[in-house]
Amino acid sequence: MTSTLPPVLAVLRPGGTAQLAPLEQPLLRADDAAATRGDGAFETMHVRPDGVWLLEDHLDRLAGSAAALSLNLPPREQLEAVVDTAVNGWCDRSTTEDGSTTDAARETEAGVKLVCSRGPEYSPELGSTAYALAFGVSERAIAQRRTGVALQSLSFGYPAAERARAPWLLGGAKTLSYAVNMATLRQAALGGFDDVLLMSSDGYVLEGSTSTVVWVVGDRLYTTPTETGILASITVAHLFDNAHRLGLSTHRQLVTRSELAGVDGVWLCGSVRGIVEATSLDGQKLPGSNLTPRLREVLGF
Amino acid sequence: MTSTLPPVLAVLRPGGTAQLAPLEQPLLRADDAAATRGDGAFETMHVRPDGVWLLEDHLDRLAGSAAALSLNLPPREQLEAVVDTAVNGWCDRSTTEDGSTTDAARETEAGVKLVCSRGPEYSPELGSTAYALAFGVSERAIAQRRTGVALQSLSFGYPAAERARAPWLLGGAKTLSYAVNMATLRQAALGGFDDVLLMSSDGYVLEGSTSTVVWVVGDRLYTTPTETGILASITVAHLFDNAHRLGLSTHRQLVTRSELAGVDGVWLCGSVRGIVEATSLDGQKLPGSNLTPRLREVLGF
Numbered sequence: 001m002t003s004t005l006p007p008v009l010a011v012l013r014p015g016g017t018a019q020l021a022p023l024e025q026p027l028l029r030a031d032d033a034a035a036t037r038g039d040g041a042f043e044t045m046h047v048r049p050d051g052v053w054l055l056e057d058h059l060d061r062l063a064g065s066a067a068a069l070s071l072n073l074p075p076r077e078q079l080e081a082v083v084d085t086a087v088n089g090w091c092d093r094s095t096t097e098d099g100s101t102t103d104a105a106r107e108t109e110a111g112v113k114l115v116c117s118r119g120p121e122y123s124p125e126l127g128s129t130a131y132a133l134a135f136g137v138s139e140r141a142i143a144q145r146r147t148g149v150a151l152q153s154l155s156f157g158y159p160a161a162e163r164a165r166a167p168w169l170l171g172g173a174k175t176l177s178y179a180v181n182m183a184t185l186r187q188a189a190l191g192g193f194d195d196v197l198l199m200s201s202d203g204y205v206l207e208g209s210t211s212t213v214v215w216v217v218g219d220r221l222y223t224t225p226t227e228t229g230i231l232a233s234i235t236v237a238h239l240f241d242n243a244h245r246l247g248l249s250t251h252r253q254l255v256t257r258s259e260l261a262g263v264d265g266v267w268l269c270g271s272v273r274g275i276v277e278a279t280s281l282d283g284q285k286l287p288g289s290n291l292t293p294r295l296r297e298v299l300g301f
Numbered sequence: 302m303t304s305t306l307p308p309v310l311a312v313l314r315p316g317g318t319a320q321l322a323p324l325e326q327p328l329l330r331a332d333d334a335a336a337t338r339g340d341g342a343f344e345t346m347h348v349r350p351d352g353v354w355l356l357e358d359h360l361d362r363l364a365g366s367a368a369a370l371s372l373n374l375p376p377r378e379q380l381e382a383v384v385d386t387a388v389n390g391w392c393d394r395s396t397t398e399d400g401s402t403t404d405a406a407r408e409t410e411a412g413v414k415l416v417c418s419r420g421p422e423y424s425p426e427l428g429s430t431a432y433a434l435a436f437g438v439s440e441r442a443i444a445q446r447r448t449g450v451a452l453q454s455l456s457f458g459y460p461a462a463e464r465a466r467a468p469w470l471l472g473g474a475k476t477l478s479y480a481v482n483m484a485t486l487r488q489a490a491l492g493g494f495d496d497v498l499l500m501s502s503d504g505y506v507l508e509g510s511t512s513t514v515v516w517v518v519g520d521r522l523y524t525t526p527t528e529t530g531i532l533a534s535i536t537v538a539h540l541f542d543n544a545h546r547l548g549l550s551t552h553r554q555l556v557t558r559s560e561l562a563g564v565d566g567v568w569l570c571g572s573v574r575g576i577v578e579a580t581s582l583d584g585q586k587l588p589g590s591n592l593t594p595r596l597r598e599v600l601g602f
Binding site: 006007009011021023024025026027028029030031032034035036037038039040042068069070113115117122123131133154155156157158159162163165166167168169170173175176177178179180181182183184186187201 | 308310326328331335339343369371416424456458459460468469470471476478480481482483484488
């Protein structure tokens with residue numbers, strides 16, 4: 001079952017020590033570039049009994065985002081420490097809340113978000129602001145793994161080839177500037193849709209608002225090429241690395257909306273949501289696939 | 302002259318009271334949507350002896366940005382109060398720093414930035430986080446009014462017509478998600494350019510990274526149509542309202558990069574920078590215009 005427990009915050013103090021801190025206590029200065037310009041990078045990861053899932057891959061991707069932003073990150077071992085501190089804080093609380101273990105807390109599925117900004121504009125000597133939030137996965141996200149999601153296709157504005165030509169558009173970087181992604185989700189919710197299929201302005205499928213798209217035709221598993229500027233999904237990379245176990249070959253290919261509506265199965269993938277089948281696209285029912293349980297199993301969801 | 306005085310922070314407390322607060326003291330929670338998603342809106346305004354320049358126009362535009370984001374703003378009189386508090390704090394300090402007036406402080410030209418976010422994700426009952434930072438205008442910005450700027454044209458990714466078709470792309474909204482705008486400025490600086498002319502993917506001039514473009518052909522003053530998704534510039538609106546005093550007619554029109562290179566004068570406009578002539582575009586010298594002093598005068602810079 002899920003929990004309404006608030007998240008656990010760990011912060012990286014000057015000098016590089018990771019410490020738990022109360023969420024209620026303000027952390028960022030008013031001039032932090034995270035707050036004033038969405039100028040920083042983040043990663044969201046899944047917490048598993050044996051630790052944070054694919055942590056090193058996420059830290060590699062964070063380093064790539066930071067490079068795109070010319071952002072100096074704290075040393076990697078400090079980032080690992082702040083993530084560990086948040087996750088340990090979550091697990092400790094889950095098992096000993098008010099002095100006794102509770103099944104409700106212990107069974108809460110968790111994720112952890114690592115945030116690194118450029119830091120305070122008027123005190124650049126303070127460097128990057130870095131912190132981690134361990135949080136309970138929402139009931140909605142967990143339920144969607146069973147029920148699937150109804151997708152609405154919405155333009156993300158860019159032609160499919162544009163971001164590869166223009167690296168300053170930060171294609172592939174997971175920045176804190178997510179206002180448009182959030183706006184697409186609100187737009188979809190207005191029409192009763194669960195999630196969004198972001199499209200290029202020239203009609204190709206890009207990704208979900210906070211996820212990556214995969215689809216199947218026969219025994220061929222597809223996703224969108226990263227050259228389109230989509231985020232390079234760690235979950236999809238793991239799925240592709242293990243697809244042979246399901247007898248699937250893997251392919252990266254541009255696809256149009258109407259082509260996607262005719263395939264044998266469509267899913268959204270993310271580090272915390274896992275893999276979620278798309279049941280419809282713009283109100284048109286998509287074919288249900290019997291692959292979903294096996295794809296979930298490969299990913300450990 | 303300019304000053305290295307740090308900014309003065311005013312915050313809107315729960316209940317709607319505006320108060321000065323130390324910049325060094327953290328203000329935003331780690332889960333504030335401003336920090337984690339660039340999810341909020343802002344305005345930057347010029348501080349003049351008779352008050353904040355065009356404050357009501359900026360508050361109108363902020364309300365438009367908030368509507369695009371489905372963001373509940375604090376009441377307008379509270380936003381006015383937090384801006385006033387920051388500006389009064391700046392002016393008080395400028396004239397009485399260490400108990401005596403100093404010419405250096407008194408002569409510091411100032412701006413004020415108003416930031417409103419969606420607030421803490423895990424305590425939505427707290428509502429929007431709102432604050433204002435009064436700051437000294439940089440020496441660089443002041444010098445550029447005399448020296449002009451060398452521009453580099455860079456793609457902003459979107460076709461010129463795309464954002465009008467897709468309001469969830471937040472065209473015209475001044476959101477906190479400015480990572481791409483900042484990246485374009487870093488890209489330009491790498492090549493020794495001062496500022497950026499953002500282009501649509503289909504080759505039309507959009508705006509500057511943090512400014513709006515105007516140009517002159519004969520006695521005709523032009524800017525880009527807001528239907529392209531650019532920010533509706535308050536400075537340019539004021540300039541257009543008063544252009545008849547200079548014998549100029551006003552026009553909104555799409556223009557290509559090569560067309561712009563052939564006009565009689567090109568400027569960037571902004572609320573704090575004022576109006577700055579572009580001296581070159583991608584290394585090609587632009588014709589100097591003798592209009593600059595009169596345009597500055599109309600805007601009061």
